[in-house]
Amino acid sequence: MRRFSVMVAAVAVAAACLALPSLLPAAAATAGFAVSGNKLDFNGTAFLGRGFTLVGAVDPSWCHNAQAEAAAAHLDGKEMKAAKAWNANLIRFQVSQPGLSNANLSAGQIAAYVAQIKAAVALSESEGFGVILSMQDQGIACGTAEPLASTATVTAWHNLAPVFASDPDVMFELFNEPHNGTSAADWNQWKWDACKPIKFCSVGYQRLIDDIRSWGAPNVVLVDGAEHARSFASVPLLKDTSPGRGIVYAVHPYGVHSSSAEEPLFGYLTPAVPVLATEWNYQDCADNPTPEFNWLHSIGVGLTGWAFDIPGTLISGWGYQPTSCTNSSGWVGGAALKSYFATQ
Numbered sequence: 051m052r053r054f055s056v057m058v059a060a061v062a063v064a065a066a067c068l069a070l071p072s073l074l075p076a077a078a079a080t081a082g083f084a085v086s087g088n089k090l091d092f093n094g095t096a097f098l099g100r101g102f103t104l105v106g107a108v109d110p111s112w113c114h115n116a117q118a119e120a121a122a123a124h125l126d127g128k129e130m131k132a133a134k135a136w137n138a139n140l141i142r143f144q145v146s147q148p149g150l151s152n153a154n155l156s157a158g159q160i161a162a163y164v165a166q167i168k169a170a171v172a173l174s175e176s177e178g179f180g181v182i183l184s185m186q187d188q189g190i191a192c193g194t195a196e197p198l199a200s201t202a203t204v205t206a207w208h209n210l211a212p213v214f215a216s217d218p219d220v221m222f223e224l225f226n227e228p229h230n231g232t233s234a235a236d237w238n239q240w241k242w243d244a245c246k247p248i249k250f251c252s253v254g255y256q257r258l259i260d261d262i263r264s265w266g267a268p269n270v271v272l273v274d275g276a277e278h279a280r281s282f283a284s285v286p287l288l289k290d291t292s293p294g295r296g297i298v299y300a301v302h303p304y305g306v307h308s309s310s311a312e313e314p315l316f317g318y319l320t321p322a323v324p325v326l327a328t329e330w331n332y333q334d335c336a337d338n339p340t341p342e343f344n345w346l347h348s349i350g351v352g353l354t355g356w357a358f359d360i361p362g363t364l365i366s367g368w369g370y371q372p373t374s375c376t377n378s379s380g381w382v383g384g385a386a387l388k389s390y391f392a393t394q
Contacts, residue, residue: 080093080094081093081094081218082180082217082218082219082220082295083097083180083218083219083220083221083269083270083295084218084270084295084296085270085290085295085296085297085298085323085324086296088320088321088322088323088324088350089324089350090270090296090298090324090326090352092180092219096350097139097180097352098347098350098352098394099139099140099180099326099352099353099354100137100138100139100140100352100353100391100394101133101138101139101140101141101142101179101180101182101352101353101354101355102133102136102138102140102141102142102354102355102356102357102358102359102364103142103143103144103184103328103329103354103355103356103357103358104121104125104129104141104142104143104144104170104357104358104359105117105118105121105144105190105357105359105360106118106121106122106124106125106129106143106170106359107122107125107143107144107145107166107167107170108121108143108144108145108146108149108186108190108191109121109122109146109149109190109191109192110146110148110149110159110162110163110166110192111159111162111163111166112149112155112159112192113146113148113149113191113192114192115189115190115191115192117190117360118190118191120359121357121359121360124359124368125170125173125359126173127173127177129358129359129370130173130174130176130177130179131177132358132370133177133179133358134177134178135370136370136372136387136388136391136392137391137392137394138179138391139178139179139180140179140180140181140182140352140354141174141179141180141181141182142181142182142184142223142328142329142354143167143170143171143174143181143182143183143184144184144186144190144191144226145167145183145184145185145186145191145206145210146163146186146187146191146192146193147185147186147187147191147193147196147202147203147206148187148191148192148193148202149163149191149192150163150164150205150206150207150209150210151202151203151205151206151209152202160209164209164210164213167183167210167213168213171183171214171217171220175217175219180219180220180221181219181220181221182220182221182222182223182272182328182354183210183214183220183221183222183223184223184226184272184328185199185203185206185207185222185223185224185225185226186226187202187203187225187226188226188227196250197228197229197230197248197250197252198225198228198229198230198239198240198248198250198252198253199224199225199228199252199253199254199255199258200250200251200252200253201253203224203225203253203258204253204257204258204261207222207224207258207261207262208261208265211262211265211267211269212265212266212267214267214269215265215266215267215268215269217269218268218269218270218295220269221269221270221271221272221298222262222267222269222270222271222272223271223272223273223274223300223328224255224258224259224262224271224272224273224274225255225258225274226274226279227274227278227279227302228240228274228275228276228278228279229248229277229278230248230276230277231247231276231277232276232277232281232283232284232285233247234284235247236248236276237276237284237285237286238286239252239254240252240254240255240276240285241254241255241256241286241288242254242256242257243257255273255288256288256289258271259271259273259288259289259290259291259294259297260291263290263291263292263293263294266293268293268294268295269295270295270296270297270298271290271294271296271297271298272297272298272299272300272326272328273288273297273298273299273300274300274301274302274328275299275300275301275302275315275316278302279300279301279302279328279329280301280302280303280304280305280306280315281301281315281316282299282301282315282316282319282325283314283315285299285319287322287323296324297323298323298324298325298326299316299319299323299324299325299326300325300326300327300328301315301316301325301326301327301328301351302327302328302329302330302356303315303316303327303330303342304329304330304331304332305332307332307337307339307342308341308342309341309342309345312342312345316351317345317349317351320349320350320351324350325349325350325351326351326352326354327346327351327352327353327354328354329354329355329356330353330354330355330356330383330387331355331356331363331364331381331382331383331387332381332382332383332386333380333381333382335375335382339383339386339387339390340386340390343386343390347394353387353390355383355384355387358370362378362380362381363380363381363383363384364381364383364384364387365384366378366384371384372384372385372387372388373385374386
């Protein structure tokens with residue numbers, strides 16, 4: 051496994067068990083995203099996310115992942131208008147942890163990648179989208195799929211979070227798809243710095259939140275659940291501190307798609323905290339996603355589909371036609387998601 055320096059790269063940055071709901075901010079701010087009780091608000095109004103993951107900003111210039119490079123080539127106004135045509139209101143960009151933290155990169159290389167991310171965010175915001183930046187260490191980001199957040203994650207956010215500290219329309223998903231289980235020991239490693247039970251010295255989500263707040267970034271943060279963001283069963287809730295705008299709990303319910311199965315994984319949390327499905331799709335044409343959509347809507351859980359810039363996932367090609375059981379042999383959720391968004 052590669053090692054990252056704990057020291058922060060010199061990036062030119064202009065801007066510097068279920069706990070009680072009382073840990074959450076009492077009221078939402080009026081501009082941008084903020085948590086109010088168990089709801090996510092946008093500009094002071096309850097917000098139900100309808101969005102897409104994009105990989106077009108996950109590829110630093112040195113990475114050369116073919117799938118990400120193809121997505122980057124299509125990250126433009128046409129793509130944003132296609133997303134609007136599906137009635138989306140949220141774009142989730144995956145960003146590269148090694149691209150923001152690798153000690154072998156020069157300050158100029160990291161600064162150039164930060165500029166690339168800023169341009170992607172500006173494009174999305176120009177079309178009226180809210181934005182999530184999701185820290186990614188999987189192969190598409192030229193990472194090694196570290197199982198949990200690490201000192202590299204701290205470095206990456208130190209180089210990125212202050213850049214968007216004055217933009218409340220941007221939320222931070224702190225680490226994509228951690229690998230921990232749902233035992234008390236696993237949750238302890240997820241929450242706090244620890245080196246077991248997974249044999250990996252992690253940086254817990256609570257430290258990441260505390261660090262980001264200490265750098266003056268108040269943006270809403272999202273934390274992924276256990277088992278690759280599938281479960282929050284028995285999760286110990288996290289605490290936000292000043293100047294924070296709150297915490298959202300992020301799930302990726304691949305392969306579940308049943309309210310009876312999803313209720314003990316994350317549905318039970320929704321009376322206390324906001325929950326957002328930041329990746330969704332399905333493959334089994336025997337499934338009918340409509341009951342899942344209706345249930346998620348009824349408990350206030352928004353959906354961000356995966357992905358709007360990888361043909362064969364939500365889209366069948368660069369005309370942004372939706373995948374379905376009639377035109378795809380793999381992921382087939384595009385048509386169902388487009389129809390659901392149209393009703394919202």
